[in-house]
Amino acid sequence: MMAQAKKSPTYVLLYAAVVSTLFTAGIMALHAATRDIVERNERLFEQKAIVELFGLGDVETLSDTEIVELYENRAYLFDDVVDPETGQSHKVYVAVDEKNHLIGYAFSVSGTGFWARIDGYMAVTPDLNKVMGITFLQHQETPGLGGRITERTWRQKFVGLNVSPNPDGQFIYIGGQAPQADSPRASRHVDAISGATGTITALDRFLNEQIPMFRRLEEELLSKHVTKIPF
Amino acid sequence: MNGTPQQRVTAGRALLEQVWNENPIFRQVLGICSALAVTNLVFNTTLMCLGLIWTTTMSSLTVSLLRTITPKRIRIMVQILIVAVYVIVVDIVFRAFFFETHSQIAAYVGLIITNCIVLGRLEAFANKNKPFPATMDGLGAGLGYSAILMAVAVVREVLGFGTLLKGTAWAVQVLPLSENAVWWRQWTIMVMPPGAFFVLAMAVWAAKAWAMRRDGERAAAATGGAS
Numbered sequence: 001m002m003a004q005a006k007k008s009p010t011y012v013l014l015y016a017a018v019v020s021t022l023f024t025a026g027i028m029a030l031h032a033a034t035r036d037i038v039e040r041n042e043r044l045f046e047q048k049a050i051v052e053l054f055g056l057g058d059v060e061t062l063s064d065t066e067i068v069e070l071y072e073n074r075a076y077l078f079d080d081v082v083d084p085e086t087g088q089s090h091k092v093y094v095a096v097d098e099k100n101h102l103i104g105y106a107f108s109v110s111g112t113g114f115w116a117r118i119d120g121y122m123a124v125t126p127d128l129n130k131v132m133g134i135t136f137l138q139h140q141e142t143p144g145l146g147g148r149i150t151e152r153t154w155r156q157k158f159v160g161l162n163v164s165p166n167p168d169g170q171f172i173y174i175g176g177q178a179p180q181a182d183s184p185r186a187s188r189h190v191d192a193i194s195g196a197t198g199t200i201t202a203l204d205r206f207l208n209e210q211i212p213m214f215r216r217l218e219e220e221l222l223s224k225h226v227t228k229i230p231f
Numbered sequence: 232m233n234g235t236p237q238q239r240v241t242a243g244r245a246l247l248e249q250v251w252n253e254n255p256i257f258r259q260v261l262g263i264c265s266a267l268a269v270t271n272l273v274f275n276t277t278l279m280c281l282g283l284i285w286t287t288t289m290s291s292l293t294v295s296l297l298r299t300i301t302p303k304r305i306r307i308m309v310q311i312l313i314v315a316v317y318v319i320v321v322d323i324v325f326r327a328f329f330f331e332t333h334s335q336i337a338a339y340v341g342l343i344i345t346n347c348i349v350l351g352r353l354e355a356f357a358n359k360n361k362p363f364p365a366t367m368d369g370l371g372a373g374l375g376y377s378a379i380l381m382a383v384a385v386v387r388e389v390l391g392f393g394t395l396l397k398g399t400a401w402a403v404q405v406l407p408l409s410e411n412a413v414w415w416r417q418w419t420i421m422v423m424p425p426g427a428f429f430v431l432a433m434a435v436w437a438a439k440a441w442a443m444r445r446d447g448e449r450a451a452a453a454t455g456g457a458s
Contacts (some may be wrong), residue, residue: 012302019297019309023316030320034327041330075261087357147335196418 003205018168046137047071052152053123053133054095067184074098078225081217092224094120102229104132105192105221111206114198116140118149122207128214131161146199148220154193162187173212174204240360242367249371254347254378256431257438262348267427268401269339269380271391274399276384278332282321284373286343290314291357291369298358310353311344318343332398348372383430391421 006012023180048067050061054145056070057128070085071170074096080089093106106123120136141147175192192200236316240248255261262283290313294301301309322340325333331342343349352372357365388395391404393415409416419425 005300005306006300010307015300015302016308020312023312027316027319027323030323034323037327041327044331134280138334142423145419
């Protein structure tokens with residue numbers, strides 16, 4: 001009797017519908033219950049990165065609330081700065097010191113890495129000539145090799161890098177032979193991560209492509225947006 | 232072993248079979264894909280294993296509970312749905328509580344859905360057994376998988392990074408960094424997926440050799456006793 005009923009198409013369809021609905025409802029409930037925590041995690045992750053990027057504080061020792069406080073007082077996000085050349089909008093952070101003096105900008109940089117898209121920020125001084133820091137928020141590079149781009153010790157090597165316009169067209173050199181100390185390239189060179197050639201080539205390519213964009217975005221930012229900041 | 236038709240399996244028996252005698256990785260060589268990908272850091276592997284144990288256990292229980300009312304024709308669809316639900320639960324929980332590790336292993340967590348071990352146990356066991364033995368069978372498969380993965384992860388992390396539990400508060404430097412030692416160079420290959428091939432293959436070799444020797448000794452003892 002039961003075996004017979006289980007074979008009827010109506011039972012099969014009904015069963016599939018009921019089971020799917022019940023399980024999906026369970027997932028939706030769990031998703032809704034954790035949404036706030038997940039959003040807070042995502043926000044905190046980016047805020048932590050920005051605080052570290054501009055050197056506003058030591059993220060290793062600060063508590064989460066202190067990081068959020070620093071971020072809220074000292075960093076300003078402009079998420080729709082349009083590049084006049086491409087018409088695309090970009091995210092730019094502006095940071096100030098305790099006396100509300102401008103200390104730098106962080107421009108979003110992104111491109112295709114060895115496996116997939118890499119997203120991050122590069123912070124530069126107000127004259128756009130010196131790197132304050134670099135951070136990568138999203139990537140799928142090989143853990144331990146290309147994945148090491150997120151490690152602080154490697155990212156620190158970018159601090160102080162010269163990114164002013166260069167006669168030969170390239171702004172920075174990542175990897176390759178280290179230049180002589182008196183070479184004009186010396187202030188623009190960063191050591192590669194050994195074994196992570198694919199990631200490094202990709203970074204070298206898209207960072208050099210996007211550094212000129214900083215000047216266009218800064219102009220846009222100054223003319224339209226930063227009036228919101230109490231400099 | 233002795234050729235009698237399959238008997239009713241007790242829960243404890245089901246658990247032990249999966250953990251050792253029928254270990255999914257050693258004996259059935261299932262679920263190798265994720266074993267290769269996530270085993271270069273012990274902490275990531277731990278989370279991955281917890282995710283898999285949860286998925287095999289809970290989906291075995293659920294499939295077993297629903298086994299008498301599920302139409303045979305759509306049972307695979309229902310099984311996949313159940314597995315997917317538990318995997319999404321894992322994904323959501325990791326995203327909420329282990330945010331940074333989640334960003335590294337998210338792709339592999341999703342792939343638990345297609346892990347051969349899970350569907351294999353559901354079809355072979357949970358589908359035709361009572362809930363308690365089925366749960367134990369699922370738990371055993373998860374534990375059996377995890378035991379091997381953890382062993383592989385320890386070898387890979389120590390040789391590849393020189394650390395244990397890197398990325399957590401309990402991280403220890405077991406071997407020095409290449410920069411600081413003349414006698415030690417980190418094995419970069421251990422960090423990359425091919426490293427897992429070597430470690431896993433050697434582990435399977437060792438375990439098989441051991442099991443075969445044991446079986447041989449038992450057989451010898453049996454014949455010796457008979458004569």
